[in-house]
Amino acid sequence: MAAGNEVTAASYIQHHLQNLTFGRHPENGWSIAHSAEEAREMGFWAIHLDTMGWSIAMGLLFIWLFRKAGKIATTGVPGGLQNAVEMVIEFIEGLVRSAFHGKNPIIAPLALTLFVWILLMNTLKIIPVDYFPELFIRLGVDYMKIVPTTDVNATLGMALGVFLLILYYSFKVKGVGGFARELSLTPFNHWLLIPFNLVLEIVSLVVKPFSLAMRLFGNMFAGEVIFILIALLPFWAIWLLDVPWAIFHILVITLQAFIFTMLTVVYLSAAHEHH
Numbered sequence: 580m581a582a583g584n585e586v587t588a589a590s591y592i593q594h595h596l597q598n599l600t601f602g603r604h605p606e607n608g609w610s611i612a613h614s615a616e617e618a619r620e621m622g623f624w625a626i627h628l629d630t631m632g633w634s635i636a637m638g639l640l641f642i643w644l645f646r647k648a649g650k651i652a653t654t655g656v657p658g659g660l661q662n663a664v665e666m667v668i669e670f671i672e673g674l675v676r677s678a679f680h681g682k683n684p685i686i687a688p689l690a691l692t693l694f695v696w697i698l699l700m701n702t703l704k705i706i707p708v709d710y711f712p713e714l715f716i717r718l719g720v721d722y723m724k725i726v727p728t729t730d731v732n733a734t735l736g737m738a739l740g741v742f743l744l745i746l747y748y749s750f751k752v753k754g755v756g757g758f759a760r761e762l763s764l765t766p767f768n769h770w771l772l773i774p775f776n777l778v779l780e781i782v783s784l785v786v787k788p789f790s791l792a793m794r795l796f797g798n799m800f801a802g803e804v805i806f807i808l809i810a811l812l813p814f815w816a817i818w819l820l821d822v823p824w825a826i827f828h829i830l831v832i833t834l835q836a837f838i839f840t841m842l843t844v845v846y847l848s849a850a851h852e853h854h
Contacts, residue, residue, distance in 0.1 A: 681851030742788035
C-alpha cells in the first residue's frame with residue numbers, strides 16, 4: 580500500500596472509532612470535540628454523546644416493544660411480536676430459575692432488561708459501518724459511533740451497576756458481620772490465613788465487574804474493527820467477506836448479551852448465599 584493510502588486508511592479507521600465527545604476543553608471551554616486530540620484534552624469527565632444517545636434510544640425501544648406486546652397480547656393466536664416477547668421472557672425465566680438460588684423478585688426483571696437492552700445495542704453493529712457516520716457528517720456532526728457496547732465507558736457503567744447490586748445484597752442478606760466473615764474466612768477457615776483470604780476475596784470481588792465489562796467491550800470492539808477493515812477492501816471483496824462476517828456476528832451479538840446476563844445472575848445468586 581502506498582504511503583498516501585496508508586494515511587488515508589489510518590484516518591478512516593481512527594474516524595470510525597472516535598466517539599462524539601462533549602466536555603470542557605482547556606482552550607475552547609464547554610464544546611464538542613472536533614478531533615481525537617481535543618477529546619483527549621477534555622479529560623475524564625467528558626461525555627460520549629453518541630454512546631449516551633444510542634444506549635438511551637435502545638432502552639426506549641425495549642420499553643416500547645414490550646409495552647406494545649403487552650397491549651396487543653391475546654389468548655388466541657398470538658402475533659409475531661407477542662411470540663418473540665414471550666419466547667424471550669420464558670428464556671430469561673428458565674435462566675434465572677436455574678442460576679439463581681435465592682428469593683428476590685428483582686432478579687428476573689433485571690436479567691430481562693440487561694439481556695434485551697444489550698442485545699439491541701449489540702444489534703446496531705449489523706448496520707453498515709459507513710452509513711451513520713456519513714449521514715451525520717452531512718448534518719454537520721464530525722463523529723458518530725452507533726454501537727454503545729464498543730465503548731468501554733458503557734460496558735464499565737453497566738458492570739459498575741451490577742457490582743453495586745452485588746455489594747448491596749451481600750450486606751443486606753448476610754449483614755456486615757456475615758459479609759466480613761465470608762471475605763476473611765474463605766476459602767481457608769483459619770484466623771492465621773485471614774490476610775491471605777482478604778486479598779484473595781477482595782481481588783476476586785473487584786475482578787467481577789471488570790471482567791464483565793471487558794468481555795463485552797472486547798468482543799464488540801474487535802468485531803467493529805474487523806467490519807471497518809473489511810470496508811477498506813475493494814468493492815467485490817467487501818461483499819465476499821462482509822456478509823459472512825455479519826451472519827457470524829449475529830451469534831456473537833446474542834452470545835455476549837447472554838453471557839453478561841448469565842454472569843450477572845450468577846454473581847447476584849452468590850451475593851444471596853450464606854457460607
